[in-house]
Amino acid sequence: MKLPASLAIFAALAAAVPASPAVAMHHQQSPAAIVDGLIAADKAFAAAAADKPLIDGLLPMFDSETVMPAPGGFVKGPEAISAALASNPANAGAKASWTPVRGGVSADGQHGFTIGFMDITAEGKPDRKAKYVAYWIKRPTGWRVAVYKRAPRIDGEISRDLMPPSLPETTLKPATDPATLAAYKVSLDKAERDFSDLSQKIGLGPAFVQNGRADATNLGAGPGFTVGNDKIGEDVAKFHGPPIQWGPEDVIVSSTGDFGITWGFITPLKAPENGQPAGGPYTTIWRRAAPDQPWRYVAE
Numbered sequence: 001m002k003l004p005a006s007l008a009i010f011a012a013l014a015a016a017v018p019a020s021p022a023v024a025m026h027h028q029q030s031p032a033a034i035v036d037g038l039i040a041a042d043k044a045f046a047a048a049a050a051d052k053p054l055i056d057g058l059l060p061m062f063d064s065e066t067v068m069p070a071p072g073g074f075v076k077g078p079e080a081i082s083a084a085l086a087s088n089p090a091n092a093g094a095k096a097s098w099t100p101v102r103g104g105v106s107a108d109g110q111h112g113f114t115i116g117f118m119d120i121t122a123e124g125k126p127d128r129k130a131k132y133v134a135y136w137i138k139r140p141t142g143w144r145v146a147v148y149k150r151a152p153r154i155d156g157e158i159s160r161d162l163m164p165p166s167l168p169e170t171t172l173k174p175a176t177d178p179a180t181l182a183a184y185k186v187s188l189d190k191a192e193r194d195f196s197d198l199s200q201k202i203g204l205g206p207a208f209v210q211n212g213r214a215d216a217t218n219l220g221a222g223p224g225f226t227v228g229n230d231k232i233g234e235d236v237a238k239f240h241g242p243p244i245q246w247g248p249e250d251v252i253v254s255s256t257g258d259f260g261i262t263w264g265f266i267t268p269l270k271a272p273e274n275g276q277p278a279g280g281p282y283t284t285i286w287r288r289a290a291p292d293q294p295w296r297y298v299a300e
Helices: 005-015 021-027 031-049 054-061 078-086 178-202 204-211 229-236
Strands: 062-070 073-076 094-105 111-122 125-139 142-152 212-218 244-253 259-268 280-287 296-299
Touching (some): 031 094, 031 111, 031 142, 054 062, 054 094, 054 142, 062 078, 062 280, 073 078, 094 125, 094 296, 111 259, 111 296, 125 280, 142 280, 178 204, 178 244, 178 259, 212 229
Parallel strands (some): 212 296
Antiparallel strands (some): 244 259, 280 296
16 A cells, blocks of 8 residues: 555654664664665655755754855754855755665664755756765664765766665674774774875875775766776876865764764865865765774765
8 A cells, every 4th residue: 555645754754763772673674674764764854855945855854963064164063054055045945856876874773874866946046956975873863964965966867776785794793882982983084094195195096996995986077976986086087186185074983883984174285276176075984894994985
């Protein structure tokens, strides 16, 4: 039996809310099932936003800790995010619809990501197209976005079919010891900085190949996502500008130490010439098979 749209939205959101840690442990959902729940939650937020102004449609999936790039830096929390979105005149009177096309989760099932396509419309204004990357954490109220990034999408053919999910490679025991959790964050911070250092030694393209996964996705310059570390490396190698460096402003890592996100700023090592990019904010989602294995980016 097909549920009415309103009930379908409620059901999808309810499925993403764990009744309690004990219930979550009892059900022992598979990683694939958890990804399905995350995709359903993203779709449910999108469906609930369909008839709302863009800002009102986006805010319900954010919480008090959500971080988003904005002109001049990163903003945190719904009030700052709302103000940043409202400062763009193109968002006035706009509505947004979006579709996730891929998801992934950590081994503890509490962290995940989605990527997808967005369409923005406003009466009397040109339609806009976008791509997004969202890092999610399962809160007591359900899945909520912890870090969110959106980028313009050029015209061109895309597929809204679901891509294969990014799943943990093995079962891992969640850590509760503060020192272990802190060590996980330090290791990911270091991985990002080592990535930047390597790019200055061997070049951006080779560094992106070496530090990425074969199933990695990148927002890319085309209408769709760039897939695979080799292809991402090829695209990044086309960057023409001054040498750059980057490093995390902050880091989030799952309790199993296999999944996390970094965000910060890309800065040129010398003044860019006219017309060359001057750097800006970045977000990178990472995965590794286990805490004793190397980090590799999986979505950015």
